[in-house]
Amino acid sequence: MKISREDVLKVAALANLELTDAEVETYRGQLDDILTYIDKLNEIDTSNVAPMTQVVAAPADGSDLREDVVVRGDVITEVLSGAPDPALPYFRVPRVIEK
């Protein structure tokens, strides 16, 4: 067993996920299985292989870049109309900074 409950709790904290005790155990087992399977990648030597960081290489001359101009979206009201707690022109959240 590679993965402990603590590992799952640490990762869940990094990902801002609240998990129940039962979920912690389920994901511990699944993560363990999958990481064990992924270990098969160690069978291949990749010391001389470059990572694939792009699928389609961008043109070197930057010809795919647009002009950097501001375009007005004018969607503030519509965007906020779908927010859980809007206060035009803001999204309201629980207090972060104490008085």
Next chain:
Amino acid sequence: MSVPTEWTIPEVRKALDSRKISARELVDEFYRHIAHRNSELNIYLALSPERAYVQADKIDAAIAAGDALPPLAGVPLAVKDVISTHGIPTTCGSKILKGYKPPYDATAVTRLEHAGAIVLGKTNCDEFAMGSSNENSAYGPVRNPVATGRVPGGSSGGSAAAIAAGLAVVSLGTDTGGSIRQPGSFCGVPALNPSYGRVSRYGLIAYASSLDRIGPFANSVSDVASVMSVIAGRDPRDATSAAAHVPDYVAGLDRPLAGLRIGIPDDYFGEGIDPEVRKKVEAGIRLLEKLGCLRVSIRMPNTDYAIAAYYIIATAEASSNLARYDGVRYGLRVPGATLLEMYQKTRGCGFGPEVKQRIILGTYVLSAGYYDAYYLKGQKVRSLIAADFREAFEKVDAIITPTSPVPPFKLGERTSNPLQMYLADIYTVTGSLAGVPGISVPSGRTSEGLPVGLQIYGPALGEQRVLNIAHLFEKAGGAHL
């Protein structure tokens, strides 16, 4: 009039041109049909009649005025629920986006509407496109119209099933590791995953950005080509969209196949493939040989590592992309005493089990101390898989594989073990990692009558050839092998 269950784009045009039916009546018919079947099949999550009738009336007015009609005039379209549609609920099959209405349209949708297509509604899918059976939707699974006790495949199960059930004429899905091709195979309809960058992803709600693509389903390969001609091409709003020229995909469909070299990867026909699937795909290969293709045996030596590399890369990217669902700007918010508590509770309640599992895996492989061992290693293996394809395409014009090693399975049959579900994506994730186009076309049925799909891969931006082969395969009776 009674409407056939399988319309094609040319049939829609003919019916409109001859005034047999108006666009409005056609929309009426499809909504009646949807009302009749949707409670059983669970294909549509939202319908957009207001918008559909506005578009239909525009088409009818153009017909009345004798104006030239755009290429997809009046064609009923279904859109996967991970693709943004202005004012139409877009949930990604997740509780966390319940009720969310995007303030804009995806470019693919804009282009299709501009070409005359009519958006009927949004189709069910695995939550955030994560799954191979549609059972990960927060709104219940879609049933396969061909065999209703079975899954339609995933993640674009609703879009594939909409075509198979005659509840749309064309549909859009998305594919990250097989999510267009596999449900196409399971529902017995042609389904294209275009090259990475060929179709703009502006408005596609991201799962794994280096893999995600948008592509069409339809009742014929020719219709898939027609949709591609509309949605392909550079979009200034998607920096990853390719500037390469878009050919007329329909024009090249009947090019003879004589002398074309088709590669058959021995590594793809080993263990784990269902014998009936294998038989039908081999019959498909023989049909291609009859059409003049030359069979070439090829090797794809790194295939065995594709699933592992894929699940590292896809989940790592997902953990980053899904960080935005925190209860602040859209969708669900579960209150908490602090901002952090609100984030944690919202995400804990809003995401389903598979999404949480992938976020956990993705966060783990990116976390301090593990990056080199997992993410970097995955990216290196991805290079090797892309090289497998590059080298193969020096010897052959196309690669033929099964789409899925198994026919559609029963609902609930595979939900308990995620790893087992992942392993069935083997033939599709390789092409996803390499960025190449792949189409699934029906290649006969099993003895139980379940659809089998044959996959045709081409080199990057080689959609024209892939569609050409698929079209002639279909025309020669590929679906009835």
